[in-house]
Amino acid sequence: MTTLNRRHLLSGSAALASAALLPRFAFAAEFEFKIASDTPASHPCNVRTLEACARIKEETGGRVDIKLFPNNQLGSGPDMLNQLRSGALDYFMYSTQLVAPLVAATALPGVGFAFKDTATALKAMDGEVGSHLRKQVEKAGLIAMPRIWTSGYRQVTSSSVPIRTPEDFNGFKIRVPASPMWVSLFKGFGASPTAINFSELYTSLQTKVVNGQENPLVILETNRLYEVQQFCSLTNHMWDGYWVLGNRRSFQRMSPELQAIVTKHFDRSALDQREDMAKQDAQLRQSLSAKGMKFNEVDNAPFREKLKAAGYYADWKQKFGPEAWALLEKYSGNLS
Numbered sequence: 001m002t003t004l005n006r007r008h009l010l011s012g013s014a015a016l017a018s019a020a021l022l023p024r025f026a027f028a029a030e031f032e033f034k035i036a037s038d039t040p041a042s043h044p045c046n047v048r049t050l051e052a053c054a055r056i057k058e059e060t061g062g063r064v065d066i067k068l069f070p071n072n073q074l075g076s077g078p079d080m081l082n083q084l085r086s087g088a089l090d091y092f093m094y095s096t097q098l099v100a101p102l103v104a105a106t107a108l109p110g111v112g113f114a115f116k117d118t119a120t121a122l123k124a125m126d127g128e129v130g131s132h133l134r135k136q137v138e139k140a141g142l143i144a145m146p147r148i149w150t151s152g153y154r155q156v157t158s159s160s161v162p163i164r165t166p167e168d169f170n171g172f173k174i175r176v177p178a179s180p181m182w183v184s185l186f187k188g189f190g191a192s193p194t195a196i197n198f199s200e201l202y203t204s205l206q207t208k209v210v211n212g213q214e215n216p217l218v219i220l221e222t223n224r225l226y227e228v229q230q231f232c233s234l235t236n237h238m239w240d241g242y243w244v245l246g247n248r249r250s251f252q253r254m255s256p257e258l259q260a261i262v263t264k265h266f267d268r269s270a271l272d273q274r275e276d277m278a279k280q281d282a283q284l285r286q287s288l289s290a291k292g293m294k295f296n297e298v299d300n301a302p303f304r305e306k307l308k309a310a311g312y313y314a315d316w317k318q319k320f321g322p323e324a325w326a327l328l329e330k331y332s333g334n335l336s
Contacts, residue, residue, distance in 0.1 A: 029065035035091035
């Protein structure tokens with residue numbers, strides 16, 4: 001039998017005391033991942049992403065550690081999408097529309113004036129439309145988390161004149177993301193859309209490379225676009241959302257149990273972010289008005305008729321195909 005003497009007890013106590021002083025997760029994570037975004041750190045997407053990453057680390061006992069890189073820290077949007085495909089980046093929060101150069105079908109929810117409100121758009125993306133699109137994303141070697149994060153409706157801003165009718169777009173130089181959906185939408189109105197990376201947007205507006213741009217109100221606030229834009233027309237021309245996309249090889253390195261934890265917490269934060277955006281939209285117009293931005297309401301009917309006459313809906317129906325278009329019209333009603 002081993003006899004415990006005073007020296008053994010003291011050394012054992014010291015070891016326990018030392019262990020108590022160790023950090024909560026004393027060992028290196030089994031999986032260290034990076035998630036990036038093209039929005040400022042203060043954006044609700046990034047705030048809720050940080051919470052998701054913290055919960056994932058907690059529930060996995062430190063085995064999965066995901067670090068957030070917001071505000072284009074790892075490159076432009078297209079650059080980060082390429083990094084995601086190559087595996088240099090593990091997760092990327094990106095607009096459904098901006099994934100379209102890689103997976104054309106993901107432009108579907110951005111069809112102009114398709115959804116009557118955000119609730120309808122989210123119902124479509126949580127339902128058959130979202131399921132269809134995620135299957136297309138998987139074919140490109142990526143995954144998309146089931147719950148989409150909302151970016152909200154996009155509005156048009158201008159440094160010169162407010163947009164009230166489709167005719168006000170004639171010759172209007174407007175910055176758009178590098179996506180065919182945006183280009184065709186504004187060409188249908190007779191505007192001159194120019195594709196510019198988001199990281200260059202403020203400077204392009206400041207130097208008058210373009211007269212205006214279009215984005216959800218939260219982007220006007222977090223990126224201080226009110227400093228270089230005077231008018232905001234509430235066009236509600238396009239609903240947009242952010243997906244948490246993942247590199248499929250990186251994701252599948254984890255066990256099914258860990259995959260489920262990661263998915264669960266990103267989806268929980270998606271629902272939290274949706275609530276954030278609903279509350280924030282009610283406050284943003286007042287805040288931006290106080291900063292000098294002038295708002296005007298817009299009757300959407302003439303804009304929709306203009307697009308129909310320009311062949312916009314017929315063209316996109318042909319591009320997406322009858323199956324995808326039928327899914328969209330389950331939620332939007334007849335468009336073409």
